Amino acid sequence: MSENVVIATRESRLALWQAEHVKALLEDRGLAVSLLGMTTKGDQILDRALSKVGGKGLFVKELETALEEGRAQLAVHSLKDVPMELPEGFELAAILEREDPRDALVSNHYASLAELPEGAVVGTSSLRRVVQIKAVRPDIRIEPLRGNLDTRLRKLDEGGYAAIVLAAAGLKRLGLASRIKAVFSVDEMIPCAGQGALGLELRADAHALKAQLAAMSHAPTWLATQAERAVSRAMGGSCSMPLAAHALWSPGVQGQVLRLSAALGHPERHDLPLLKIQLEAAVADEAEARALGQAAADALRAQGAQAYLAAA
Numbered sequence: 001m002s003e004n005v006v007i008a009t010r011e012s013r014l015a016l017w018q019a020e021h022v023k024a025l026l027e028d029r030g031l032a033v034s035l036l037g038m039t040t041k042g043d044q045i046l047d048r049a050l051s052k053v054g055g056k057g058l059f060v061k062e063l064e065t066a067l068e069e070g071r072a073q074l075a076v077h078s079l080k081d082v083p084m085e086l087p088e089g090f091e092l093a094a095i096l097e098r099e100d101p102r103d104a105l106v107s108n109h110y111a112s113l114a115e116l117p118e119g120a121v122v123g124t125s126s127l128r129r130v131v132q133i134k135a136v137r138p139d140i141r142i143e144p145l146r147g148n149l150d151t152r153l154r155k156l157d158e159g160g161y162a163a164i165v166l167a168a169a170g171l172k173r174l175g176l177a178s179r180i181k182a183v184f185s186v187d188e189m190i191p192c193a194g195q196g197a198l199g200l201e202l203r204a205d206a207h208a209l210k211a212q213l214a215a216m217s218h219a220p221t222w223l224a225t226q227a228e229r230a231v232s233r234a235m236g237g238s239c240s241m242p243l244a245a246h247a248l249w250s251p252g253v254q255g256q257v258l259r260l261s262a263a264l265g266h267p268e269r270h271d272l273p274l275l276k277i278q279l280e281a282a283v284a285d286e287a288e289a290r291a292l293g294q295a296a297a298d299a300l301r302a303q304g305a306q307a308y309l310a311a312a
């Protein structure tokens, strides 16, 4: 494999950072790499919530077309933007070691969610974040907030919101960690499946590259995110759903166990309780990781998830 590897990437500052990061890792392994920047529908449509315009696939479709047509060999994605089922002919070849998976509160005036005054306006278009904020602060008013990280921070600075909620990983990658006022623990605000991890997608028939990328995959992150994505898949896997899933390796009686937390809120009725589950299991391979995710989804259904899903 001495040919040049072309990475297809979105052109937001975060996407470019992530693509450059993977480029450097591949170059360390002796590959020649270049980037192909592209704009996706998800980047263009900024006035509506993603859940209303077609979901996460909007960020990956154009990149997959570039792979299909041979204009690129590799697409780098924030794993949380990757749909649970990839189209026929595409695969995730590697998942890199996860960055900080937590959500962060960013504000120019307040140091935490608890400090926000009664009725304060918080910006987010993520139903997952909305239901978890409303569960502890039902008085908070939520206003939509889309666009890339710089756009969202600008909208905060223009004064439209008391605070906004963003993934810590993105802020850290862009050197914007100083904007973080408080990080939510993963119990306070359960992250989205895959949050903080990067997924490397290629064509299923790209065997040589696949073997090279597999060596870069981080097994603990791979298994944890497979469990998280299995919850999402079992629930119908779209971002029109206020679903959180996060798995963490923790010490067990006989070695490490994977502890999976998941939560589902009602998309509109914030007076209804958040359904929550935490399960743990010794997980040695992908099948066991997925089984853990499926078990969490089953447990949420036993708590009445079906009625919540029907409303989404």
Ligand SMILES: NCc1[nH]cc(CCC(=O)O)c1CC(=O)O
Binding pocket: 078, 079, 080, 081, 165, 166, 167, 169, 170, 194, 195, 196, 197, 198
């Ligand atoms: N939904 C957009 C998106 N996709 C990935 C990240 C952050 C980085 C990551 O989670 O890997 C963000 C921004 C955010 O949610 O605040």
